[in-house]
Amino acid sequence: MMASAGKSYCISFQHIRAALPTITPFVTKTPVMTSSHLNQLANRNLFFKCENLQKTGSFKFRGACNAVSKVVASNQNQTANELSVVTHSSGNHAQAVSLAAKVQGVTAHIVMPTNSPAVKKEAVRSYGGQIVECEPTEQSRVDTADQVAKKTGATMVHPNQSPDVIAGQATMVFEILDQVEKVDAIVVPVGGGGMLAGISIAAKELCPHAKVYAAEPKNADDCAVSFTRKELTPLPAPPITICDALKTSIGPNTWPIIRDHVEDVITVTEEQIKAAMRLVWERMKLIIEPSSAVGVAAVLSDKFQSLPAASHQNVVVILCGGNVDLDNLPWM
Amino acid sequence: MSSLAAFSRVSTRRFKINFHLLGVRACGLATMGDGGAGKVTVQDVEKAAGRLAGHARETPVLTCGTLDALAGRKLFFKSENLQKSGSFKFRGAFNAISRLITSANQNPPPVVTHSSGNHACALALAAHQLGVTAHVVMPSTAPQCKKETVRGYGGNVIECVPTEQARVETMERIAQQEGAVYISSSQHPDVISGQGTMALELLRQVPDLDTVITPVGGGGMLAGVSLVMKALNPHIRVYGAEPELANDAATSLAQGKRCPLSYYPETIADGLRINMGPVAWPYIQEHVDDIICVTEDEIKNAMTLIWQRMKLVVEPSGVLGLAAVLSDSFKAREQEAKNVAIILSGGNLDLLKLPELLSL
Numbered sequence: 001m002m003a004s005a006g007k008s009y010c011i012s013f014q015h016i017r018a019a020l021p022t023i024t025p026f027v028t029k030t031p032v033m034t035s036s037h038l039n040q041l042a043n044r045n046l047f048f049k050c051e052n053l054q055k056t057g058s059f060k061f062r063g064a065c066n067a068v069s070k071v072v073a074s075n076q077n078q079t080a081n082e083l084s085v086v087t088h089s090s091g092n093h094a095q096a097v098s099l100a101a102k103v104q105g106v107t108a109h110i111v112m113p114t115n116s117p118a119v120k121k122e123a124v125r126s127y128g129g130q131i132v133e134c135e136p137t138e139q140s141r142v143d144t145a146d147q148v149a150k151k152t153g154a155t156m157v158h159p160n161q162s163p164d165v166i167a168g169q170a171t172m173v174f175e176i177l178d179q180v181e182k183v184d185a186i187v188v189p190v191g192g193g194g195m196l197a198g199i200s201i202a203a204k205e206l207c208p209h210a211k212v213y214a215a216e217p218k219n220a221d222d223c224a225v226s227f228t229r230k231e232l233t234p235l236p237a238p239p240i241t242i243c244d245a246l247k248t249s250i251g252p253n254t255w256p257i258i259r260d261h262v263e264d265v266i267t268v269t270e271e272q273i274k275a276a277m278r279l280v281w282e283r284m285k286l287i288i289e290p291s292s293a294v295g296v297a298a299v300l301s302d303k304f305q306s307l308p309a310a311s312h313q314n315v316v317v318i319l320c321g322g323n324v325d326l327d328n329l330p331w332m
Numbered sequence: 333m334s335s336l337a338a339f340s341r342v343s344t345r346r347f348k349i350n351f352h353l354l355g356v357r358a359c360g361l362a363t364m365g366d367g368g369a370g371k372v373t374v375q376d377v378e379k380a381a382g383r384l385a386g387h388a389r390e391t392p393v394l395t396c397g398t399l400d401a402l403a404g405r406k407l408f409f410k411s412e413n414l415q416k417s418g419s420f421k422f423r424g425a426f427n428a429i430s431r432l433i434t435s436a437n438q439n440p441p442p443v444v445t446h447s448s449g450n451h452a453c454a455l456a457l458a459a460h461q462l463g464v465t466a467h468v469v470m471p472s473t474a475p476q477c478k479k480e481t482v483r484g485y486g487g488n489v490i491e492c493v494p495t496e497q498a499r500v501e502t503m504e505r506i507a508q509q510e511g512a513v514y515i516s517s518s519q520h521p522d523v524i525s526g527q528g529t530m531a532l533e534l535l536r537q538v539p540d541l542d543t544v545i546t547p548v549g550g551g552g553m554l555a556g557v558s559l560v561m562k563a564l565n566p567h568i569r570v571y572g573a574e575p576e577l578a579n580d581a582a583t584s585l586a587q588g589k590r591c592p593l594s595y596y597p598e599t600i601a602d603g604l605r606i607n608m609g610p611v612a613w614p615y616i617q618e619h620v621d622d623i624i625c626v627t628e629d630e631i632k633n634a635m636t637l638i639w640q641r642m643k644l645v646v647e648p649s650g651v652l653g654l655a656a657v658l659s660d661s662f663k664a665r666e667q668e669a670k671n672v673a674i675i676l677s678g679g680n681l682d683l684l685k686l687p688e689l690l691s692l
Contacts, residue, residue: 031392031394033392033414036416052643053394053642053643055397057643278683281645281683282645282683284414285413285414285418285644285645285646285679286643286644286645287639287643287644287645288643322643326636326639326640326686326690326692327687327692329683329686331683331684332684332686332687
């Protein structure tokens with residue numbers, strides 16, 4: 001799929017290229033790992049980019065670092081400790097922003113619903129985030145974040161629609177191309193679409209022959225539906241899926257990029273996701289959360305398997321995170 | 333995979349296999365190829381590294397800022413849970429079988445062992461990759477998933493009643509019947525030199541390394557790693573880490589003589605229940621600076637830290653090094669250590685048992 005000339009997206013490749021040196025001092029260059037067993041199962045050469053091993057346990061740290069750096073750079077007349085950022089999230093993005101702010105000396109205000117699990121609040125605190133509680137409704141989250149921004153002058157860092165965040169997530173493509181000799185396809189889990197959009201733009205520039213596939217839970221298939229209808233179609237209601245990190249719908253900034261760059265969207269069932277998660281834990285000895293297992297499940301799915309092997313031989317799968325509640329595993 | 337019928341019976345006169353309960357001396361292999369039950373040298377380990385290249389993984393060294401802060405120093409985790417077959421044991425098994433094949437000239441014999449743990453899986457996989465049949469004697473009570481893993485790797489599982497005597501006798505019978513050579517999990521020079529190869533990798537992967545710590549069960553890994561470190565950089569301090577409940581190696585080091593436990597100890601670190609063996613002992617006595625013992629709670633705490641903070645599947649035996657580094661006794665002893673390598677030895681465990689192994 002080709003973007004028509006003159007179409008502008010919320011980010012360009014230049015944004016991504018500029019993000020790389022910005023975040024390099026802070027992020028981990030995560031390894032790419034392989035597994036003969038999974039290669040046999042998939043009948044492909046699979047290359048797993050281990051963002052579960054990223055700081056704060058997910059790729060979100062990349063985007064958060066870029067966004068926080070931009071806040072510091074745009075406010076040169078203030079010292080870092082006079083600056084702050086705010087976001088509303090109880091998941092990986094909350095932890096990522098907390099640590100990204102801490103390492104740059106900036107304050108992070110994290111708006112979290114009162115009923116967020118204690119373990120998540122604890123994780124945010126441990127990374128230095130300051131929690132501001134809100135009611136467990138979408139409206140309250142947004143309103144409370146707005147209030148914090150007004151009161152403290154904090155800059156909002158949206159988890160997946162912020163251009164700086166999207167550009168930050170995309171930096172993993174530079175690393176992948178250093179680490180994997182030949183890339184025929186990249187399989188990327190999709191929630192809000194920040195990672196998918198960023199990777200799409202970077203891949204088009206850096207490895208234009210590689211096809212980018214989105215992987216999504218069937219139970220939260222707004223991206224698949226939007227892709228088929230060629231029109232942004234958010235989920236009508238909060239979805240029920242074990243992929244707690246993929247419950248958001250793609251948004252107005254990420255959708256056009258996805259529409260024009262992604263080859264296809266592969267949806268997988270809850271059972272396929274659980275099986276893939278257990279497979280990676282048992283055979284690769286890597287702890288991945290259900291959202292990461294979506295990419296693995298997609299590669300093992302009938303739909304992907306029916307793609308021509310010759311042109312889809314070397315497949316990169318993003319293992320996007322490993323923040324999982326060990327007290328609450330899907331197979332127990 | 334080679335069929336049994338393809339092998340001619342190798343005369344057992346060539347192999348003096350002396351079964352002596354758990355302290356099985358693999359004298360058979362020791363008399364082949366290296367001119368006697370000789371000392372393993374760094375050169376042997378370097379040759380082993382050559383044999384393993386392209387077969388065993390050069391596993392990554394991973395780091396974690398949170399754990400550095402807890403330990404008060406930089407920690408470098410050599411991730412052997414990511415090794416083929418899920419533990420470092422693949423190195424020793426592959427090296428030993430490779431040498432066997434080289435020495436055998438024509439038709440290499442099958443191999444045999446008794447194990448319900450990582451060595452069983454490692455031997456089965458290594459044998460399969462080298463085109464040799466592996467017979468693995470396993471007690472009937474061994475976890476089903478372990479038996480299936482061994483079979484999945486192409487190993488031939490022979491079950492026996494769960495007593496030490498039955499394991500050894502069954503193995504002896506198979507060895508005679510199939511002309512199979514016994515490969516010990518830790519008490520053979522080729523296994524020790526195979527395990528030592530991870531030390532060569534560490535020296536390349538971690539500049540300014542000053543301390544290394546590995547779990548110790550039979551002692552094959554500690555023997556191999558310590559001899560390499562002291563040969564190539566004697567300033568590096570080498571520690572073993574052991575459950576307090578299975579502290580035979582620590583006692584031996586303190587007493588200056590091998591002191592095996594007379595009972596089979598209970599500890600969640602199931603891979604470390606066996607005694608340090610007679611072949612590994614002299615290397616440990618000569619090269620190891622100390623052995624640190626940790627409690628079951630310290631093991632569970634280390635498990636929880638690694639699973640939650642490092643996102644790695646590591647079995648209880650595998651986290652002993654971290655438990656030791658976080659212990660008061662290590663902190664008191666090693667105020668100077670700045671760059672500490674910890675071997676995460678393996679990640680084979682039953683996921684359904686996880687709740688019992690963590691301190692949540």
